[in-house]
Amino acid sequence: MSLTQESIRDTLSGVIDPNTGKDFITSKSAKNIQIDGGKVSFDIELGYPAKTQIDAIKQLIDAALRPIPGVTEVHVNVSVKVVAHAVQRGVKLMNNVKNIIAVASGKGGVGKSTTAVNLALALAAEGAQVGLLDADIYGPSQPTMMGVSGKPESHDGKTMEPLENYGVQVASIGFMIDPDQPMVWRGPIVTQALQQLLEQTNWRDLDYLVVDMPPGTGDIQLTLSQKVPVTGAVIVTTPQDIALLDARKGLKMFEKVGIPILGVVENMSVHVCSNCGHTESIFGHGGGEKMCADFGVDFLGALPLTLSIREQADAGRPSVVADPTGPIAQLYGQIARKIAVKVAEKAKDMSLKFPSIVIKND
Numbered sequence: 589m590s591l592t593q594e595s596i597r598d599t600l601s602g603v604i605d606p607n608t609g610k611d612f613i614t615s616k617s618a619k620n621i622q623i624d625g626g627k628v629s630f631d632i633e634l635g636y637p638a639k640t641q642i643d644a645i646k647q648l649i650d651a652a653l654r655p656i657p658g659v660t661e662v663h664v665n666v667s668v669k670v671v672a673h674a675v676q677r678g679v680k681l682m683n684n685v686k687n688i689i690a691v692a693s694g695k696g697g698v699g700k701s702t703t704a705v706n707l708a709l710a711l712a713a714e715g716a717q718v719g720l721l722d723a724d725i726y727g728p729s730q731p732t733m734m735g736v737s738g739k740p741e742s743h744d745g746k747t748m749e750p751l752e753n754y755g756v757q758v759a760s761i762g763f764m765i766d767p768d769q770p771m772v773w774r775g776p777i778v779t780q781a782l783q784q785l786l787e788q789t790n791w792r793d794l795d796y797l798v799v800d801m802p803p804g805t806g807d808i809q810l811t812l813s814q815k816v817p818v819t820g821a822v823i824v825t826t827p828q829d830i831a832l833l834d835a836r837k838g839l840k841m842f843e844k845v846g847i848p849i850l851g852v853v854e855n856m857s858v859h860v861c862s863n864c865g866h867t868e869s870i871f872g873h874g875g876g877e878k879m880c881a882d883f884g885v886d887f888l889g890a891l892p893l894t895l896s897i898r899e900q901a902d903a904g905r906p907s908v909v910a911d912p913t914g915p916i917a918q919l920y921g922q923i924a925r926k927i928a929v930k931v932a933e934k935a936k937d938m939s940l941k942f943p944s945i946v947i948k949n950d
Contacts, residue, residue, distance in 0.1 A: 626660030694834025735904025
């Protein structure tokens with residue numbers, strides 16, 4: 589019995605991508621299946637960055653196809669293609685940014701900025717082109733966390749170049765102000781500053797722009813939802829009731845303005861003693877998961893309250909780069925991949941597919 593493309597496709601339909609939970613046929617990832625005698629070759633095109641996952645995916649597929657009678661060799665080329673996805677109605681995509689991910693919280697002090705920077709670094713570690721926009725105008729912290737300083741360069745007097753570290757492009761009001769000076773700006777000036785940071789930074793072909801939002805549901809959040817093409821939002825909370833109350837408000841705000849919720853990250857989920865390893869749920873337990881169940885959104889993962897996360901971020905070397913193979917970096921990596929998969933599953937942006945219609949009066 590000779591090998592056929594159909595037999596290969598049947599087998600691949602039973603092989604599940606561990607990151608998406610879907611098989612490679614249903615997801616239309618498998619392409620260009622070729623059979624030459626006993627040699628089988630084809631492409632797997634992933635819609636999410638997966639540099640650390642490619643070898644495991646190849647091994648998974650190889651193990652599934654080898655037992656097929658007649659198969660002598662399996663050659664799988666795994667590639668990644670991140671595309672732009674749909675955003676709110678009436679808002680145009682940016683030419684040089686495919687997807688914007690807002691990382692938000694209802695209240696301050698829940699570790700949102702630390703989460704945002706580590707997720708940006710985790711996406712970059714998977715091979716994506718990533719930018720990080722520090723939208724917390726009143727309390728910019730990303731220059732410190734990313735270990736970058738100095739003034740952005742401007743080659744034309746109108747736009748500025750992002751600063752860069754660890755392979756991530758960064759823009760922040762913190763690069764342009766005295767760190768000891770308080771930001772006593774009113775709402776309209778703050779929202780104008782945010783738009784200028786976003787639109788006048790020469791982002792270089794980003795797959796993802798992670799926006800570290802200020803806490804709350806005020807002017808900046810409203811401006812972001814009305815004028816910035818946001819692919820989806822990630823809500824960061826802690827398990828305690830008071831934080832969850834505010835996180836729910838943030839989630840509802842994004843829903844009202846038509847921005848999809850990609851999921852919820854529970855920070856400071858459990859405290860791990862640095863001396864003995866004892867774990868304790870200081871801020872309560874299971875609040876993030878319950879919130880997700882109540883609103884029908886995905887629980888992306890939980891992060892512990894550990895000294896190392898704070899120390900590494902304060903030192904300008906967040907966990908993902910300070911200890912890339914450590915358990916904390918692995919957690920951030922898992923959450924980042926879930927976010928990228930959620931983005932990949934969204935409807936693609938089709939605005940460039942349609943011709944513009946011009947009506948002329950002769």
